[in-house]
């Protein structure tokens with residue numbers, strides 16, 4: 001019997017072929033943060049809302065943003081996925097810095113394709129759910145992957161139904177948002193965000209429009225996502241949620257980071273007078 005090797009002999013790599021294990025061009029080095037915001041400044045007219053903010057979230061990090069009303073938390077999230085323009089500082093997504101044109105108040109992202117790519121990869125969940133009222137829950141979840149990403153409808157539907165099951169509302173696929181409770185609508189909004197298969201999720205006060213018992217349904221879903229190792233930036237007024245799910249907590253005060261650290265330190269041993277005062281004020285009576 002001829003001595004045939006079971007595997008073909010390795011061919012000589014073409015010149016310039018990367019060695020095995022070398023990332024493809026454009027692939028970020030291991031350890032590159034998913035979200036890396038540096039010295040970000042944002043103002044509305046003369047109102048300075050963000051005054052040099054740095055935020056970093058590596059793969060699997062859950063960063064909670066806390067701070068009093070008007071401190072700039074929502075603005076920061078909206079700048080992060082380019083729903084708002086910022087005037088100075090860098091936003092680097094998975095190693096890819098946002099390219100700008102213009103400066104100061106005239107600064108805008110220069111590359112629409114890059115903006116679309118970033119928005120696709122950073123799905124946002126809003127306080128007020130923002131579901132489309134004229135579409136069923138299933139249609140809401142399927143809409144962006146089908147129309148923006150142009151993925152095949154059958155494939156998206158299978159994924160959408162699985163995600164509705166994951167957030168506990170499989171039986172609501174064919175109803176309209178108005179026929180659901182707030183907690184169910186918010187879970188549908190989370191399924192919709194997940195259906196884009198994003199690299200990170202941004203939550204802006206995901207539970208604050210909900211009654212306490214409905215809040216718990218949503219918190220369970222967010223905790224499960226954190227346990228899966230999803231990268232998330234969560235603005236929340238709920239210090240228990242922040243303490244439970246985040247591995248890093250950022251306290252924003254008047255557009256600056258006043259204090260940040262692991263939840264144990266932030267909630268157990270706050271250092272600055274402002275954070276101490278904020279935590280006292282958020283304690284239930």
Ligand SMILES: Nc1ncnc2c1ncn2[C@@H]1O[C@H](COP(=O)(O)OP(=O)(O)OP(=O)(O)O)[C@@H](O)[C@H]1O
Pocket residue numbers: 044047049067068069070071072073074075076
């Ligand atoms: N579109 C806008 N035009 C002008 N000013 C704005 C706009 N959006 C927000 N602001 C102002 O920017 C500041 C920060 O607002 P932002 O919504 O980021 O605060 P926040 O920390 O999310 O507060 P809250 O906890 O109440 O949601 C506030 O003074 C607000 O009035």
Ligand SMILES: [Mg+2]
Pocket residue numbers: 073074075
């Ligand atoms: Mg806000």
